[in-house]
Amino acid sequence: MSVTKKVRTVRKRTAAPTDSDPDTDELVLSSDPLHPANLIPELCKLFYSLGWVTGTGGGISIRNGKDKSLQALTCFLIIRSYEFGRNRDNVYIAPSGVQKERISPRDLFVLTLSTRCNLRSPPSLKPSACTPLFFNAYTMRQAGACVHTHSQNAVMVTLLYGDQFKITHQEMIKGIKKGSTNENMMFDEMLVVPIVENTLFEEELTSRMAKAIEDYPETNAVLVRRHGVYVWGKTWEKAKAMTECYDYLFEIAVKMKSIGLDPAAKPTISPSPTIPTHNLERMQTIARLDDRDIKISEAVYELYARSVEFMIDEL
Ligand SMILES: CSCCC(=O)C(=O)COP(=O)(O)O
Numbered sequence: 001m002s003v004t005k006k007v008r009t010v011r012k013r014t015a016a017p018t019d020s021d022p023d024t025d026e027l028v029l030s031s032d033p034l035h036p037a038n039l040i041p042e043l044c045k046l047f048y049s050l051g052w053v054t055g056t057g058g059g060i061s062i063r064n065g066k067d068k069s070l071q072a073l074t075c076f077l078i079i080r081s082y083e084f085g086r087n088r089d090n091v092y093i094a095p096s097g098v099q100k101e102r103i104s105p106r107d108l109f110v111l112t113l114s115t116r117c118n119l120r121s122p123p124s125l126k127p128s129a130c131t132p133l134f135f136n137a138y139t140m141r142q143a144g145a146c147v148h149t150h151s152q153n154a155v156m157v158t159l160l161y162g163d164q165f166k167i168t169h170q171e172m173i174k175g176i177k178k179g180s181t182n183e184n185m186m187f188d189e190m191l192v193v194p195i196v197e198n199t200l201f202e203e204e205l206t207s208r209m210a211k212a213i214e215d216y217p218e219t220n221a222v223l224v225r226r227h228g229v230y231v232w233g234k235t236w237e238k239a240k241a242m243t244e245c246y247d248y249l250f251e252i253a254v255k256m257k258s259i260g261l262d263p264a265a266k267p268t269i270s271p272s273p274t275i276p277t278h279n280l281e282r283m284q285t286i287a288r289l290d291d292r293d294i295k296i297s298e299a300v301y302e303l304y305a306r307s308v309e310f311m312i313d314e315l
Pocket residue numbers: 055056057058059094095096097098127128129130148202
């Protein structure tokens with residue numbers, strides 16, 4: 001037996017996990033590609049390529065195991081919190097301020113959900129500043145994973161809307177679950193996402209996010225003005241897929257607004273109207289922006305005002 005192995009064995013028997021205990025490697029080293037410690041680095045790389053976690057910000061946290069409802073179905077009453085040797089109470093968190101596309105499993109923190117104890121704390125690293133926000137999703141919504149992006153689409157909608165983002169009649173709305181029933185939304189329902197104001201430090205967002213979660217029982221996301229978005233789901237797959245749907249909807253809403261279309265308006269004609277060039281009345285309706293929009297869409301308004309003038313001349 002090598003010296004290293006001997007030392008490890010002794011440590012294992014006698015030492016409780018400490019901040020730099022190599023025995024806690026067991027919590028993050030797994031050949032299972034679906035282990036949270038392998039998924040977080042993989043997903044962070046993907047999110048980096050999408051521009052969601054660049055400049056070290058943003059990331060994803062994953063909780064061990066499967067959705068509770070699925071566990072109940074399988075009736076593993078006593079061992080239900082242990083799946084493939086993994087404890088459902090464990091939450092995996094990336095380090096703070098590191099290049100998120102270059103994380104390795106050994107860099108990860110592991111905390112207990114129930115007591116928020118550090119089971120693993122890699123030396124010289126700090127847990128993500130988003131940790132208490134991820135815990136909001138775990139404790140208030142029984143989430144299995146929570147994503148935080150700094151996507152420009154998310155930031156843009158917070159510049160274009162007040163305290164709520166709203167959109168309807170979009171196919172991708174069907175990819176979003178209702179918080180209360182966990183059912184998927186319908187194409188023609190109104191998706192509403194609360195927007196909270198940013199704070200100087202990420203941790204200080206915790207109570208604002210918690211209030212938004214309480215006030216909006218249907219939401220699975222909270223936007224943070226001039227910052228990004230938090231999205232959670234019962235599993236990492238659902239959190240990822242919903243983040244993709246939300247981001248798509250944010251992007252299309254920004255594009256719609258930029259040409260004067262209201263993403264929250266029920267379409268009156270089918271197919272969706274292109275920018276009208278010969279119907280003065282319809283043009284004027286689109287150009288009639290509400291107070292909030294005027295503040296943030298002066299350029300768009302100007303464009304339409306000019307188009308309307310041009311059309312009046314043409315008539
Ligand atoms: C340029 S990142 C600013 C801080 C931030 O918004 C953030 O999400 C930080 O996350 P981290 O996991 O690096 O603490």
